[in-house]
Each structure stands twice: as C-alpha cells, then as structure tokens.
Amino acid sequence: MLKTVAAAASLAFALTLGVPCAAAADSSADAQTGTQAEKSGKKPKKDKKDKKKDDKAKNDKKAKSKKSKDGQQTNGAQAAQEAEPPSPDEGRFATDIDAEPEPTPAEQVETGGKSGVRVSWKQHPSFRVGSVFRIDLQAKFQEDIHSSYVGEPDLERAELHRNRLGVQGNLFKRIEYEVERELTEKELDAGKTPKSPWKDVYVNLDFVKNAQVKLGKFKIPFGLDQLTGVTHNDFVYRSLGAIYLSPSRDIGGMVHGSFLKHGLQYWTGVFQHDGDNARSSKIAGGDETFAGRVTGTPFRAVMQGLGEIELGSAFTISRLSDDSFRPNGLRGRTVMTQHVFYEPVYVKGNRRRWEADVDWTVGPASARAEYTWVSDDRQQQGIGDNDLPNARARSWYVSGTWLLTGERKTRPVKAEENFLQGGWGALELAARVERIWFDSAGGADDPFRNPRAETIFPETNRALTLGVNWTLNRFVKLQFNGIREHVEDAERNPVQNGAAFWSRVVRLQFVL
Amino acid sequence: MRAKSLRRAGLVVAITVQSLLTLARPEAQSGDAAAAIFDDSVVHDIRLTMSSRDWDSLREHFTENTRYPADLRWRDQTVRNIAIRSRGTGSRNGTKPGLKVDINYYTADQRFLGLKNLILRNNTQDASNMREFLAMKFFRRMNLAASRESFARLYVNSTYMGLYTIVEDLDKDFLEKNRGENDGYLYEYDFDESNRIPYAFQYLGTDPAKYVPQPFKAQTHESDPRGDVIERFIWTVNEAGAASWRQQMDEYLDLGKFMRHLGIENFLAEEDGITGDYGPNNFYIYRAENKNLFSFIPWDKSNTFWETSYWIFRNIRNGEPDHRNQLVLRALTYDDLRDAYLNTLLESADSAEQEGWLEARVAEFYDLIKAAATSDTTKPFTNDQFEAAIGDLRTFARERGGVVRGMVADERNR
Numbered sequence: 057m058l059k060t061v062a063a064a065a066s067l068a069f070a071l072t073l074g075v076p077c078a079a080a081a082d083s084s085a086d087a088q089t090g091t092q093a094e095k096s097g098k099k100p101k102k103d104k105k106d107k108k109k110d111d112k113a114k115n116d117k118k119a120k121s122k123k124s125k126d127g128q129q130t131n132g133a134q135a136a137q138e139a140e141p142p143s144p145d146e147g148r149f150a151t152d153i154d155a156e157p158e159p160t161p162a163e164q165v166e167t168g169g170k171s172g173v174r175v176s177w178k179q180h181p182s183f184r185v186g187s188v189f190r191i192d193l194q195a196k197f198q199e200d201i202h203s204s205y206v207g208e209p210d211l212e213r214a215e216l217h218r219n220r221l222g223v224q225g226n227l228f229k230r231i232e233y234e235v236e237r238e239l240t241e242k243e244l245d246a247g248k249t250p251k252s253p254w255k256d257v258y259v260n261l262d263f264v265k266n267a268q269v270k271l272g273k274f275k276i277p278f279g280l281d282q283l284t285g286v287t288h289n290d291f292v293y294r295s296l297g298a299i300y301l302s303p304s305r306d307i308g309g310m311v312h313g314s315f316l317k318h319g320l321q322y323w324t325g326v327f328q329h330d331g332d333n334a335r336s337s338k339i340a341g342g343d344e345t346f347a348g349r350v351t352g353t354p355f356r357a358v359m360q361g362l363g364e365i366e367l368g369s370a371f372t373i374s375r376l377s378d379d380s381f382r383p384n385g386l387r388g389r390t391v392m393t394q395h396v397f398y399e400p401v402y403v404k405g406n407r408r409r410w411e412a413d414v415d416w417t418v419g420p421a422s423a424r425a426e427y428t429w430v431s432d433d434r435q436q437q438g439i440g441d442n443d444l445p446n447a448r449a450r451s452w453y454v455s456g457t458w459l460l461t462g463e464r465k466t467r468p469v470k471a472e473e474n475f476l477q478g479g480w481g482a483l484e485l486a487a488r489v490e491r492i493w494f495d496s497a498g499g500a501d502d503p504f505r506n507p508r509a510e511t512i513f514p515e516t517n518r519a520l521t522l523g524v525n526w527t528l529n530r531f532v533k534l535q536f537n538g539i540r541e542h543v544e545d546a547e548r549n550p551v552q553n554g555a556a557f558w559s560r561v562v563r564l565q566f567v568l
Numbered sequence: 569m570r571a572k573s574l575r576r577a578g579l580v581v582a583i584t585v586q587s588l589l590t591l592a593r594p595e596a597q598s599g600d601a602a603a604a605i606f607d608d609s610v611v612h613d614i615r616l617t618m619s620s621r622d623w624d625s626l627r628e629h630f631t632e633n634t635r636y637p638a639d640l641r642w643r644d645q646t647v648r649n650i651a652i653r654s655r656g657t658g659s660r661n662g663t664k665p666g667l668k669v670d671i672n673y674y675t676a677d678q679r680f681l682g683l684k685n686l687i688l689r690n691n692t693q694d695a696s697n698m699r700e701f702l703a704m705k706f707f708r709r710m711n712l713a714a715s716r717e718s719f720a721r722l723y724v725n726s727t728y729m730g731l732y733t734i735v736e737d738l739d740k741d742f743l744e745k746n747r748g749e750n751d752g753y754l755y756e757y758d759f760d761e762s763n764r765i766p767y768a769f770q771y772l773g774t775d776p777a778k779y780v781p782q783p784f785k786a787q788t789h790e791s792d793p794r795g796d797v798i799e800r801f802i803w804t805v806n807e808a809g810a811a812s813w814r815q816q817m818d819e820y821l822d823l824g825k826f827m828r829h830l831g832i833e834n835f836l837a838e839e840d841g842i843t844g845d846y847g848p849n850n851f852y853i854y855r856a857e858n859k860n861l862f863s864f865i866p867w868d869k870s871n872t873f874w875e876t877s878y879w880i881f882r883n884i885r886n887g888e889p890d891h892r893n894q895l896v897l898r899a900l901t902y903d904d905l906r907d908a909y910l911n912t913l914l915e916s917a918d919s920a921e922q923e924g925w926l927e928a929r930v931a932e933f934y935d936l937i938k939a940a941a942t943s944d945t946t947k948p949f950t951n952d953q954f955e956a957a958i959g960d961l962r963t964f965a966r967e968r969g970g971v972v973r974g975m976v977a978d979e980r981n982r
Contacts (some may be wrong), residue, residue: 207791381625382634402619439619439637504649505674506637508619547676 303331363418405433766847
C-alpha cells in the first residue's frame with residue numbers, strides 16, 4: 057500500500073513539475089506552438105492582453121453551456137462534450153458528480169488513428185474501438201495530514217484517506233458503465249464506518265433520451281453536497297448533513313432524464329437499502345428505499361449577468377426494521393475525529409428524508425445552501441414496548457467560495473495557468489457554516505439520552521470550516537481546512553468543559 | 569507454649585479492636601446512603617423494567633457488553649434512564665445473566681443512593697450462592713477494604729429471575745469511601761483466557777504497552793494510564809538486586825499489607841486469586857496520583873472455600889511453574905514477610921472461629937436466602953446441589969482453622 061501511495065505521490069510531484077508528462081498535463085499551452093516549445097524545454101509566452109482575450113472567449117463559450125447535460129453540479133465539464141460522448145461520470149446520467157473537465161483537442165495525446173482501435177490520454181488513459189467500445193482508467197488519491205484536540209486516541213497524524221482505482225466507458229455509446237474500488241482500508245474503517253470497497257458499479261442504458269435507466273450500485277439521488285463528487289468538493293470533508301443524514305450509495309435501479317434543455321431534471325429509483333451512510337458494523341440501516349430528486353433553473357431567463365441558480369429538492373422513504381438487537385437509528389459524529397456525540401436510538405417503521413438545496417455560481421464565486429430533514433418511526437420501541445414519538449435529525453449549511461486568481465468557478469476548478477507552467481495554479485478561499493441536530497418530534501417525558509427515551513435529549517453540533525484550495529493543475533490539488541466545532545451537550549463533547557475545538561487538515565489530492 | 573497462648577490472646581484483642589473500628593467506619597453511619605442497599609440482614613427486591621426485546625437480546629447475546637436502557641426500582645425508589653449489560657468472565661450466562669448496572673451511563677452525574685454502578689452477581693459458579701459474599705465479608709472483618717455485598721431477588725418486568733448478590737463496584741466512589749481520595753490510578757487485572765501461559769508478574773520489557781491495557785486495564789485515567797509506573801514496579805519485582813530489593817519495593821508496594829491480603833485469600837482457599845490455579849487473577853491495583861505505591865484490592869471471590877485441606881503454599885511451591893506469581897515467590901524468600909504471611913493465616917483462623925463466627929454466618933445466611941435460592945429456576949444447579957454446597961461451607965467453617973494451624977506449624981517446624 058505504501059508503495060502505491062509513494063508511486064502516486066511521485067507521479068503527482070512529477071506532474072506538478074510538468075515532467076515527464078507535461079504534454080499530457082499541460083492544459084494552458086498554445087496548441088500551435090506548444091509542441092515545438094516543449095521540445096526545446098521552453099514554454100511560449102503570450103502577450104497578456106492576447107491571453108485575456110483568449111480567456112474571455114473561453115469563458116463566454118463555457119458560460120453558454122454552463123450546466124452539464126445531467127443538469128447537476130458538473131459545471132465546467134461540458135465544452136468538449138458536444139464533440140465527444142460523455143464518460144459515465146460526466147454524462148447526463150451521473151449522480152456522483154466527479155466529472156473532470158474534458159481537455160480541448162489541443163491537450164489530447166493519442167496513439168493510433170481516429171477510427172478503429174486507438175489509445176488516447178486526455179483526462180484519463182483511454183482505449184477505444186471506434187464508436188463500439190470505450191474504456192477509461194481513472195484513479196483518485198487523497199492523502200491527509202491532520203490534527204485535532206488533545207487526547208483523540210484514534211486520529212493518526214498522517215492518513216492514506218482515500219485511494220481508488222476504476223474504469224469507465226461505454227458500449228455502442230448507449231450502454232455506459234463504471235466500476236470503481238477503494239484500495240486502502242481507511243475509508244472502510246471497520247470500527248466506525250465499514251463500507252464496501254466497491255464504490256460505483258453500474259450500467260446506464262441511454263436508449264430513451266428523457267428516461268434513461270441506471271442499474272447497479274451508485275449514489276441514491278439525495279443531497280446536493282453528497283452528490284458532488286469526492287474530488288470536486290470545495291472542502292476536505294463534506295457537510296455533516298451529507299455525511300450522516302444523506303444516504304450515499306446503494307444497490308438499485310433508477311430512471312432519470314431532463315427536459316427544457318436541462319432546465320428541469322429528475323431522478324427516481326428504488327434501492328435495496330438506504331445507503332452506506334446509514335449503516336455500520338453495528339447498525340443495520342434501512343431496508344427497501346424509494347427516492348426521487350428534481351432540480352431546475354427557474355431563474356435562467358431573468359438572471360442574465362448574475363450567474364446561474366439551480367434549485368433542487370429530494371426525498372427518500374425507507375422501511376426500518378428492528379430485527380437487529382442493536383439500535384438502528386442514525387448517528388451524529390464530529391467531522392474529522394468521528395467522535396459519536398449522538399448514539400443511535402431504536403427505530404421501527406419508516407424513515408423519511410427530505411432536503412432542499414440551492415447552488416449559485418457567478419464568475420469566480422459560488423454559494424451553496426442545503427437543508428436536510430430526517431424522521432424515523434419508533435413503533436413499539438418504548439421500555440414498555442409502546443410507540444414513541446419519531447426520532448428526528450436535521451441539518452443545514454451555507455457555504456461560499458471565491459477564486460482569488462480569477463478563474464470562473466467550476467467543479468473541479470480549472471486553473472488558467474498551471475503551477476510552474478507560467479503560473480501558480482488557481483487559489484480559492486472557501487467558508488462554510490453548518491449545524492446538525494437530533495431530537496424527537498415531541499414527547500411528554502423528561503428528555504433522556506438513552507436509546508428508548510420518549511423524549512430524546514437534543515444533541516447539536518455546530519461547525520465552521522475555513523479553507524484554502526490550491527489547484528496546481530488538473531491532476532493535483534492541495535486543500536487546507538481549519539474546522540471549528542462545538543458539540544453543545546457537554547456530556548457528549550469530546551473535549552473537557554464542553555468547549556469548542558479546532559481541527560486542522562491538509563489534503564493532497566491526485567486525480568487521474 | 570505460654571508464648572503461643574499470649575500471641576493468640578493478642579490476636580483476639582487485635583481482632584476485637586479492628587471489629588469495633590470497622591463498626592465505627594463511615595459506611596456504617598447514616599450519611600452513607602448506599603449502606604441501606606448493602607444491608608445484608610434482608611434479601612432485597614430489585615425490579616428492572618426494560619423492553620422485553622432488550623431482555624431477550626441481552627440473554628441471547630450474553631457474551632457481548634451491549635448496554636440496554638432500563639428503569640430500576642428498589643423499595644420505594646426508582647432510578648430511570650440507567651443502562652444494564654451482561655458481565656462476568658467464567659460466570660457469563662445467558663439463562664441467568666450476571667448484570668452490571670450503570671447508573672450514570674446515559675447521564676454522567678446521575679447517582680442512585682450515591683452510587684454510579686452496581687453489580688448483580690449471578691453466582692453461576694457457586695451452588696451455595698454464598699462464597700463470594702462470605703469472602704468479602706471476611707476481608708472486611710480482617711480490616712482490608714473490599715466490596716460490600718447483600719442478597720437480592722431480581723425481577724425483570726415483574727418476572728422473578730433468581731437470587732443475585734448485589735456487589736459494590738470498585739470505582740471512584742469505593743476509593744473515596746475506603747481511602748478518602750480517588751484521584752489516582754485504578755487498574756483491573758484483566759485475565760487473558762486465550763493465553764495458556766498466564767501473566768504472573770514477569771518483567772516483559774520497558775514498553776508500558778506490555779502492561780497496560782493488558783493485563784492491567786485502566787479504570788481511571790484511561791486516556792493516560794501511566795503504564796510506565798507499572799513497568800517500573802514490575803521491573804523492581806523481578807530485576808532489582810537482592811541487597812536493595814526491599815528498599816526499592818517500598819516505593820511500589822506495602823509488602824506487609826500485601827502478605828496480609830495473600831494470607832486471607834489462602835485461608836479462604838481461594839483457588840482463583842493472587843496465587844490461583846490458573847495464574848494470578850481477581851484483584852485490582854491502585855496507586856494515588858502523586859505516589860508510586862500500589863495497593864491490592866480483592867475482587868470476585870466466587871472460588872473461595874475451594875476445599876478444607878487447601879494447602880497454604882498451593883501454586884507457590886507446587887503447581888505449574890509458569891503459573892506461579894513472581895511477586896509472591898520473591899517476597900516469601902524474606903523471613904519477616906513469610907512470618908507476616910503465616911501470622912495472617914493464624915489470625916484468619918482465629919477470627920473465623922471467634923465465637924464460631926464463620927459457621928454462624930453460614931447458618932444465618934443460609935436461612936436468609938434459602939427460599940429465594942430454592943425458588944430460583946434460572947440457577948444452573950439443583951436444590952440438592954445447593955444444600956450440599958451449604959453443607960460443604962459448614963464443614964469448611966468448622967475445620968479450616970485447625971487445618972491451617974497445622975499447616976503453619978508444619979511450615980515453622982521445617
């Protein structure tokens with residue numbers, strides 16, 4: 057495992073310096089002059105005015121097709137899609153928005169001809185057989201150095217947080233597929249959140265334009281932040297609601313499509329359970345789940361010059377059983393240390409989730425907000441086997457980002473000038489405030505912390521995250537986050553005296 | 569002969585004084601709210617109310633420490649929002665589970681009669697139901713700190729679940745009551761059943777992690793258990809030179825008090841104690857915060873009263889060599905410590921026989937618990953086995969003193 061990471065780090069470093077993969081990595085070099093310049097080891101300089109003109113033209117072009125075909129948060133990944141068929145995580149069927157911006161033709165490195173069998177390396181190494189078959193290799197590595205409050209027993213200073221390999225592609229351009237697997241165990245942490253090493257494993261059947269069918273394991277369509285790809289997040293960690301209330305991946309089938317030139321999109325499906333986030337080694341999670349999500353851009357016509365606002369909303373309903381002898385409710389944990397400040401309660405009946413979100417992007421800035429509500433039935437879960445008021449969990453966040461280096465905000469961010477290739481990359485400030493809280497919907501008894509309490513003792517965690525994102529090039533990103541958390545219940549707060557505490561993390565991300 | 573009589577008379581006086589002191593101790597006063605539940609003159613009724621599914625789950629998964637919420641009622645007092653879990657090592661049982669009652673698990677400052685925890689011992693390894701109870705009572709009679717205990721009928725959701733022993737947990741409350749402070753480091757000796765060769769106070773090297781949390785499991789200061797002090801203690805036990813051993817050991821252990829603990833255990837024929845058949849077991853150690861001096865505290869004496877002829881040097885001079893307690897072996901090489909050990913055995917014999925104390929207690933508590941024990945349908949013994957075990961206890965109480973005196977005399981005549 058260490059060798060893998062060392063190799064990844066070496067490659068990341070090499071890519072950062074632009075050798076020996078500079079040709080593949082260089083997204084800013086002039087196509088006409090780049091080859092000769094690279095051979096001589098010099099990078100051609102552009103006149104600043106000319107460059108600004110080019111940038112403006114590029115941005116105008118992008119703005120016209122700002123939203124991807126899938127209408128979710130893949131802005132920036134679209135320009136090349138008119139000419140190229142979308143890869144599975146870039147197409148309109150995507151729910152996990154991990155789309156990388158397709159390079160322009162000038163960035164493409166290919167071997168073989170344009171027809172028949174060919175191998176190319178754009179964002180991903182790719183093997184294609186005409187328009188019959190395509191397979192792309194993809195890799196995601198995220199390595200962290202972090203620290204938090206004194207006495208946190210489980211937090212290692214350095215952590216190989218996420219290391220994934222996968223393939224994606226299509227058959228006959230109508231059957232798209234993806235297979236992705238986690239290589240390291242941290243993401244599968246048995247003590248806290250054991251998850252399957254298999255991430256996205258699905259096929260998408262694109263035979264009916266507005267009613268595509270997706271089958272396999274993928275994210276249940278719920279939650280703006282949860283559906284944003286793990287390498288595209290504005291912060292090292294997703295919001296508390298996304299991590300602990302949204303369902304994440306499960307096995308199932310989904311129909312999805314878009315109308316009104318992607319101004320209105322929908323996803324609806326049924327799943328075996330209610331997602332990885334609701335389960336652990338000790339929590340069984342929900343059973344059969346029905347989910348639906350709708351997004352739209354209702355202000356598109358009246359928002360000229362003010363960017364684009366997308367509104368979204370989703371719901372799920374899941375069956376909850378009490379077959380397990382352990383509580384089957386949701387947990388509340390802190391961001392980095394995953395200290396449990398709210399233990400699961402016994403539940404039975406149905407679990408209902410609802411969320412509403414807004415995503416606003418204008419020039420170099422963006423803002424997001426999301427509210428999530430979850431309610432679990434507690435039929436016959438009292439100490440006397442009586443019904444109890446529903447267990448309830450809610451969360452919200454508001455976040456904003458600002459690209460200091462002037463690029464147009466996309467996810468992922470695309471630096472106008474790569475680091476050590478005429479520029480410093482893209483530098484972005486980010487901030488997020490959020491709250492997650494758990495209680496019961498009523499109850500006449502005194503509030504208690506036990507898992508069969510009629511009135512659940514309210515538990516709240518508030519967090520503020522301040523961050524700097526440095527995108528060196530489209531392969532490498534560094535994220536610096538400081539996270540201030542305050543668990544309001546002193547008895548469940550991991551630090552003495554119930555005080556707020558800071559956590560710090562630096563993440564090196566390498567994406568192929 | 570005359571000197572012997574004088575010594576015995578002295579012992580009787582000492583025991584009488586200690587008994588008076590014991591009666592005058594704080595727990596006997598009205599200020600100790602928990603004294604009422606440890607009143608051993610009655611069989612208490614403990615009533616638990618909990619989800620019937622939880623009770624079934626606890627019994628089904630009795631090997632796990634999963635906690636379940638419950639309400640507890642004793643006399644006219646109810647404490648809500650408590651947690652119970654299965655407990656025990658060899659005594660774990662799904663039919664009659666031993667229980668730990670965590671009063672403050674869900675609410676840190678919650679207390680019941682001033683207590684944070686209670687143990688409900690199921691006595692599934694003791695047909696008499698009385699060995700642990702009598703042993704702890706005898707430790708206290710000999711003026712060593714030990715858990716208070718009493719008997720209880722346990723009802724879960726109004727169903728009688730059998731006769732249990734209520735045991736005072738070894739926690740900060742216990743330390744405060746018995747030592748007047750509780751800021752120090754308390755460790756449970758955690759017997760590793762999976763290891764054929766037990767830990768017997770051998771020196772395992774300089775790494776504190778070799779000692780904490782296994783075999784010494786921190787009960788306080790869990791985030792900074794200071795295994796390094798235990799490492800120095802064990803190093804001294806094993807590695808300190810003969811010339812300075814006693815002097816160096818003074819920093820870590822009151823050897824005279826330790827010999828007293830050992831003598832009481834072996835008078836009681838403790839088969840699973842400091843010099844048990846399976847290696848050292850069933851004790852806690854404690855040291856005050858700014859001192860390195862450890863004390864031993866007895867725990868789980870359900871294998872006492874093993875047999876009347878139990879040899880006072882069992883597992884010290886016989887038994888498997890790798891089971892022998894290195895601390896005991898080294899301490900007994902010193903004549904004064906060996907004398908202290910033998911004197912404690914004699915003192916124990918005298919105390920047990922003083923006005924037939926031990927035999928009288930067996931009779932008294934047999935009468936007290938008989939109805940509850942014989943109507944207990946969850947116990948893993950028949951009523952005939954219960955009666956036979958009580959008979960064995962009576963025999964032990966009558967004969968053990970003489971047997972021990974003979975063994976001590978033999979040792980002194982060697």
